[in-house]
Amino acid sequence: MTTADCPPEQLTTDQAKARILEQLSPVRSVEPVRLQEALGRVLASDLIAPIDVPGFANSAMDGYALHRSDIKTAGQQGLTLAGYSTAGHPFNDRLKPGNCIRIMTGALLPEGADTVVMQEQTRIEQELVFTTSEVQPGDNVRNAGEDLRQDTQVLSAGHLLTSADLGLIASLGISQIDVVRRLSVAYFSTGDELVTADQTLA
Incomplete structure (x- = not known):
């Protein structure tokens, strides 16, 4: 006798689950939702x-952006402060x-700069900026696509x-995504051993 031929009362738990699953089909309907409504939803496509991400080279620290070739020896070459760069400006x-x-931090690294020196590793003398420790090219710079590549x-x-x-x-600039439609679920209770809250238990 196959599982399909067994009376329900003779099925094991696993056999009963298998019989139920045989009758189910995956939900394939897709619906778009706003990002703020997507928590707990299932992504419909890759x-x-x-x-x-990030979309441009930017600073990982508060400090000074410069070109490494302008610093031969720490503390010896003072650089002229030419301006400011902040996030959004x-x-x-x-x-x-x-x-x-x-x-x-997070500000656009200007063209012509390849390194950021932390402010704690600089000093200001007579309106010139000096580094106080050795600097390596690319220090404290987050390059475009460092987190995610297009x-x-x-x-x-x-x-x-x-x-x-x-x-x-x-962070990818996406405000709406496609998700799988939610399941429609119905449930019910059976059995004469169940009573309402105001009934006396036998």
Whole structure:
């Protein structure tokens, strides 16, 4: 006798589950939702990064942006402060040799600069900026695409979206995503051993 031929009362728990699953089909309907409504939803398709993250080279520290070749020996070459770069308010000119700019964390690294020196590793004398420790090219710089490269897969279809995922998706500039439609579930209780809350137990 096959499982399909067995009376329900003769089925094991695993056999009963298997019989139920045989009657089910996956939900394939897709619906778009706003990102703030996507927590706990299932991603309908692979998520591909549409942009680099970060989208531009920027500073990982508060400090001074410069070109490493302008610093031969720590504490010996003073650089002229040519401007400022903060998040949302970049220094738009090309950095000239012998100059540096004050830069804040997350701010755009200007053209002509390749290194950021932490403010704790500098001193100011007669309006010139001196480094107080050895500097390596590329120090404290986050390059474009360092976290995520454009066209790389970020999340896979079928992924259950968490709050961390939503933050990641937001960093890609995405405000709406496709998710699998929610299940419609009905449940009921049976058995004469069940009573309402105001009834006396037998």
